[in-house]
Amino acid sequence: MSYRLLYLVLLSWPLAAQSPQAELPLLSVLSGLLLLCFIYLVKLKVDINKLQKSRQKKQGSQLGFYSLHDDISGFPNKFFLQQQTEQLLKRAPEQRYSLLLLKISQFEQVNQLLGHSNSNLVLAQIAQRINDHLADEELALTFEFRQQKPTRLCHLGAVDFVIWLNCSDKEHAAEYLADALERCIPEPMLMHGCAVEYQLHSGIANYPEHGTQLNELLERAYLALQHHNWVQGASQVFHSDMLHYTNEKLTLMAELRLAITERQLSLYVQPQVDMRNHQVVAAEVYIRWRHPTRGLLSPASFVALAEEMGVIYPLTQWVLNEAVAMIAKLQQADLVSKIAVNISSKDLLHDELIDSLEQLFQRYQVKPQQLMLELKESALLAEPDKARAMLHRLHRLGVELALDDFGTGFSSLAYLRQLPIRHVKVDCSFINELHKSDVSAAVTGAIIDMARNLDLGVIAEGVEEVEVEQKLVRMGCHRGQGFLYSRPFELSGFAIWLKQWQADRAKLQ
Template sequence: MRWSLVVVAFLYVVPAAAATQTDVLPWWAFAGFIGLSLLCAFITVLWWRARQPLPVAAGHEPPFHLLHDEISGLPNKWLVKQDFQIFITSRPQAQLALVLVKIDQFERVNQLLGYSHANLVLSQIARRLNQAAAAHQGILPLSSEDAFVAHLGGVDFLLLVDQQGKQHQAGYLAHQLEREIAEPLLLRGCAVDYRILSGISLYPQHGQDFSELVEKAHLALQQRLLHATDSPLYQNEMSATTPDKLAMMAELQQAIAAQQLQLDVQPQVLLPDRQVVAAEVLLRWAHPVQGLLAPKQFIPLAERMGLMFPLTCWVLQQTIQMLATLQKEGIVLQLAVNISSSDLLQIELAEHIQQLLAKYQVKPGQLILELKEEALMTEPDAVLPMLQRLRALGLVLVLDDFGTGYTSLGMLREFPLQQVKIDAQFIGGMHKSDAQVAITGAIIDLAKNLRLDVVAEGVEEQPTAEKLARMGCVRAQGFLFSQPFALDGLPAWMRQHQFNQTGA
């Protein structure tokens, strides 16, 4: 406001002073200067009024849309922050938990349904979450009618939980809500699958500022996604590791272009004659600072960032190209690629593989896809159609690390599998544990009854290989036969292996 007064004074006083000195300034010039001054002042007042907050009459609340999310209709972050401050001010000894709830991988819903329908799904999930929260004691009602959940924006929601001296109250409620609202939604007759995850921070243990506590709940949720942990509670060491993780996430985005990813292979042999029939392709990251990283050190990051499918496509392209090279040299071999649960939910996966096989003129039966139990069990109804499409192409489907998860006999019958791969933890203990031998034997018998071939992983000793052969195991993989080596060296390794076998 001050600068407008200066302008008015300048426009009025300067010409007046000039007039007194010259006495020749016409009257219309004075009128023009005065009019311009008044116009400038008027515009300034309008600008100043526009920058002021909207007036709120005494005893009245701000308009609804200022304190509620447009899509869900739930209270927004401003209202829940206000409620948080009121609660801790009125109860100095309060123990409060902030439960941050996120809809995971909601971008898939956007891609499949479009933003307008995705917003409808989002509003339905928000309504379901609020209804579930209302049914639990300990979740504080917000200062908005029938609201127990705040919508922070995007796919993030927040609940305030009165711990009431119960240390694990918030964690228990968070897990309960995750289970209760996990049922698919129906939209125009179509089932829409989703899942929610939560992160928790505690007042006053983790801080007293609302924004700080929300950020720490975010960190807890991120760590849960990155490391597949079950605990949603923030830990102090999470803050220390986050910058490193964020840096690695940025570096991973550039890893493919910078040619830092590399592929190794480990052969599989038939038992008992050790004829090489396949090899598993293993992804590694040659990090410029940290050295060679195993998949478990960066695959969770790729999953979280939405980079898993681009990585898988790159691995598939390299693998199928190698199959074409082997085929031209007259080497008959299958190559196995690991496929994640998120890969199976990509509708273009089967078409992409089909195009690569056609481009390099590779027979589909030469490509094996290895699937983790969790990939099948997370969303079985969603992945089954994709598995059926992949099998219809002629690909070989293998259940990897069998015995470590919760795949039931009925599920094994339903999925179009050709092989099961016994996890190395069972194979490694066979030479010293009768129980491990019994478990392995039961898995082999189960697979044989379902007409599935069995691959034993982690075979390191000759007696173990001989025992597996007697039990009916068809294939084996492990250090006894070969350590992993670079994919580019596979043709030369195969020629040498064939020469050694012929010479023997």
């Protein structure tokens, strides 16, 4: 039955009505036809309802898939992970599990290079590469199967991924897996002729040791990842000590890395003077940070934290570049003065330090003897053998070495004799009270005698009064640094200051 047939029946109705003889059979036929039409319309409505339900079911299935999967990579999302882990912990709450968090770093550069659409393709390929690596990792939770292959990676969104591991039988399985992924996954990926480079960083939180809720474990894993990323050689496993690294501190270190490239940092300088003739022989540089919201920050606000969290080496590299550039500027102006730079124990452990210095000396055509590196005694204690080896390499390069805060550390004299140190700096805490306290005078005299017996030059910090200067000279200390000569000022003005100082000295002679 169709609408065309119904139309013909209705069209013949007036003609049939003109024949009284055919009235009864015609009525029967019409009644049958109308019944058939009614049945057809009912069936049509039923079919339409089935089609609508089928579409709704299909749409509901699609909505269900997208609510449980990331729309970029197609991998299970955090909601899926929440469902799976809740069920797992209900079945086996006594088991030990590890949440392994993975984060792709340097992906902002990929976005800038390739654009949003292409970077999404790269992100999906990286996710697939990680999941392929997990094909034989049976300790990892399988979320689902696709084409008979297990899906064991969860995409939290953005560039963050999670793997859930059963570690009851293998305590360090998550750490081994994290190391393998960080090492093997970040191979350059070709996209439109560009080699896309990236890195993976990991953090691990263990159930139930570090938390029993998914969000708690994720927070701890994020802390471990940040700590592993900032502090060179640190474990990627969460530890309660990491709670001391507040978001404020982590943000400050992230801003410091940015400050290095955006030239928010500046160097101040304080001259070192030969106290016998008042000739400037060197100048020590101090770093300052012109923070866009916090104002001018002193080294105490960020240097120790930078050293602790592994940001100190790029910071030192920036300072060394500025210092060597100033030495070159002084040479061009026919001015002579060494520049002293403080380095940390972490700097001494970088094998690249020698290569970077050689490149700086070559670039600026500066002699290594014009640079002085100052280090504290504590820098020698962490890894003494490696520190000693690096100091000898620096000495062979021609760099002059000084030991800062001499007398406040714990280095033995026997150990100091093994080091190519040229100068020691007497801490200002001894110098300030030199002419007021017999005890301070005795301690300072003993330190100076000790240094001279080791054939070391002595630099006195914190010289503020003429009486102190004169007493130090009588005690055998010939180099001083302090407010008596100059307060710290910006390094950019050092050449002008030095010319004026020399001119003033010449007038007095």
